[in-house]
Amino acid sequence: xxxxxxxxxSAKTVLDMIKAEIGPEAVIxxxxxxxxxxxxxxxxxxxxxxxxxxxPRMGRDEPAAGDHTPxxxxxxxxxxxxxxKGHIMAxxxxxxxxxxxxxxxxxxxxxxEREGVEDNVILALYRRLRGAPSLSVLEPLSAVVPVxxxxxxxxxxxxxxxxxxxxxxxxxxxxxxxxxxxxQNAGVRICVLNADSQRGSGRMVLRHYAELxxxxxxxxxxxxxxxxxxxxxDGYDKILVDTPVPGRGATLRSLLEETGLDxxxxxxxxxxxxxxxxxxxxxxxxxxxxxxxCGLPCGLVWTKLDEACxxxxxxxxxxxxxxxxxxxxxxxxxxxxLASARGTMIWRLVFKKQLPGDVAAR
Numbered sequence: 001x002x003x004x005x006x007x008x009x010s011a012k013t014v015l016d017m018i019k020a021e022i023g024p025e026a027v028i029x030x031x032x033x034x035x036x037x038x039x040x041x042x043x044x045x046x047x048x049x050x051x052x053x054x055x056p057r058m059g060r061d062e063p064a065a066g067d068h069t070p071x072x073x074x075x076x077x078x079x080x081x082x083x084x085k086g087h088i089m090a091x092x093x094x095x096x097x098x099x100x101x102x103x104x105x106x107x108x109x110x111x112x113e114r115e116g117v118e119d120n121v122i123l124a125l126y127r128r129l130r131g132a133p134s135l136s137v138l139e140p141l142s143a144v145v146p147v148x149x150x151x152x153x154x155x156x157x158x159x160x161x162x163x164x165x166x167x168x169x170x171x172x173x174x175x176x177x178x179x180x181x182x183x184q185n186a187g188v189r190i191c192v193l194n195a196d197s198q199r200g201s202g203r204m205v206l207r208h209y210a211e212l213x214x215x216x217x218x219x220x221x222x223x224x225x226x227x228x229x230x231x232x233x234d235g236y237d238k239i240l241v242d243t244p245v246p247g248r249g250a251t252l253r254s255l256l257e258e259t260g261l262d263x264x265x266x267x268x269x270x271x272x273x274x275x276x277x278x279x280x281x282x283x284x285x286x287x288x289x290x291x292x293x294c295g296l297p298c299g300l301v302w303t304k305l306d307e308a309c310x311x312x313x314x315x316x317x318x319x320x321x322x323x324x325x326x327x328x329x330x331x332x333x334x335x336x337x338l339a340s341a342r343g344t345m346i347w348r349l350v351f352k353k354q355l356p357g358d359v360a361a362r
Contacts, residue, residue, distance in 0.1 A: 004022075004045070005046075006044050006045075006046065007041055007042070007043050007044075009040075009041055009042070010042055011031065011044075013042070014042050014044050015044075015127075018044065018046055023322075026046040026047070027046060027047045028044055028045075029045045029046060030044065030045045031043070097130075098110070100130055100131075101129055101133070102133035102134075104137075105135070105137055109125060109129075109137070112137075112312070115310045115311060115350065116310050116312030116313070116316070118282070118312075118319070118320075121315060121316060121319045124144065125141065138343075142343055144315060145315055145318045145325060145346060146318060146322070146325070147324055147325050147341050147342060147343050148299055148325070148341070149326065149341050150177060150299075150301075150327040150341065151340050155271060155326070156269070157271040158238060158239055158269050159238075159239040159241060159265070159268045159269065159270040159271070160177070160239070160270070160271055160272075160273055161241045161256075161261060161265075161271070161272045161273065161296070162174050162177070162240060162242055162243065162275060162301070163252055163273070164274055164275030164276060164292075164301075165280075166245045168275050168276065168277050168303055169275060169277070169303040169304060169329065170243070171196075171206060171242050172303075173273075173275045173301050173327075174192060174240050174241075175192075175206065175334050176327075176338035177240055177273070177301070177327065177338060178190050178192060178209070178210075178213070178215060178240050179209075179335060179338075180338050180340065188238060189216075189236045189237045190215040190237065190238050190239075190240065191218060191233060191236040191238070191239045192209075192210040192217050192218075192242070193217075193218050193229075193240065193241045193242070194217070194218070194220075195219075195220055195221070195241055195243050195261055196243055203219070216235075218232065220260050220261070221259065221260070222259065223257075223260040223262075223263050224260070226261065226263040226264050227260070230263075230267055233264070233268060246291060246292075250291075251292070251293070251294070252272070252292040252294045253293075253295070256294065270296055271297040272292070272296045272297070272299075273298070273300075273301050274288075274292050274299070274300055274323065275303055276288065276301070276303070277302065277303050277304040277307075278304070278305065278308040278311055278314060279308055285317055286320070289317070289321050298323055299324050299326035299327075300318065300324065300325050300326055301326050301328075301329060302325065302328050302329065303329040303330075304330075305329065305330040305349065306330045306355055311353075312350075314346055314350060325341040325346060326341055327341050328346075328349070331355075336357070339356035
């Protein structure tokens with residue numbers, strides 16, 4: 001944890017300084033009004049969890065460089081800090097005066113808490129809503145959960161590297177994303193690139209759908225394959241990459257180097273689409289966010305939404321990582337089962353349990 005102290009003429013000024021410099025992840029540890037020599041000021045001490053240079057925050061625009069192996073004890077440090085945050089929030093929660101909010105604001109915060117939205121997010125929303133009875137909870141929520149819909153101008157990178165934990169549905173997501181691009185533009189030239197060629201079932205699915213839909217299909221298993229493929233990729237508008245799962249202790253950056261995707265990344269503009277499911281617990285999601293940090297522009301593709309009983313993770317993960325939601329996937333089929341993300345879709349999921357494919361959510 002990094003601890004910093006901010007000073008200003010008023011509490012609002014200091015909070016604005018903290019928000020501008022650190023962001024919503026800052027936890028206020030202490031606040032006091034000071035005076036001296038006829039001058040008064042506000043002083044706040046905040047703690048912030050920052051990923052060190054060895055494990056860069058996901059979603060940065062600049063490519064990562066150097067050794068990205070986390071230092072010894074990194075996971076244990078995160079566990080201890082999560083525990084400290086829990087204790088801090090337990091002390092702060094009784095001080096929340098929900099009765100000061102408008103009834104609809106209070107009901108919304110209570111509902112989000114039951115849905116599993118983390119305490120630090122609830123606190124940030126409370127601070128925005130307090131003193132603004134006409135403000136809808138969706139306004140501060142939209143600031144916490146950025147959205148960059150799949151297939152639009154927000155993802156101009158030619159190569160989209162689709163990654164995620166085992167069993168989350170990466171291969172299906174690649175096919176669904178390719179089909180969604182084709183629906184938006186029938187003339188788009190798509191290449192499906194399989195960097196996980198050792199897994200037979202996924203290999204067959206990707207090849208089958210690529211051939212069925214008139215898309216290109218290639219495989220790589222190392223830097224030599226990637227270097228030999230560079231010339232052939234010039235003829236495509238979009239390249240969707242299916243990746244293997246990093247081994248225990250490995251990261252996405254080391255996986256890119258092992259498969260040869262880092263060779264392509266140096267020549268082809270690339271972004272990462274992290275496939276996640278709300279079925280995972282908070283600790284597991286936190287581990288995945290650290291494991292898949294690589295420094296490339298990154299978005300979230302949520303899958304298995306039809307299997308989830310609540311959707312608090314759709315708020316917690318963007319709030320913790322800063323990653324925008326790219327797409328929402330649902331159902332067992334591959335056709336028309338992935339929707340380009342929009343804010344209204346996410347709020348219908350969270351508050352009404354309506355999937356993007358439901359008639360009422362269209």
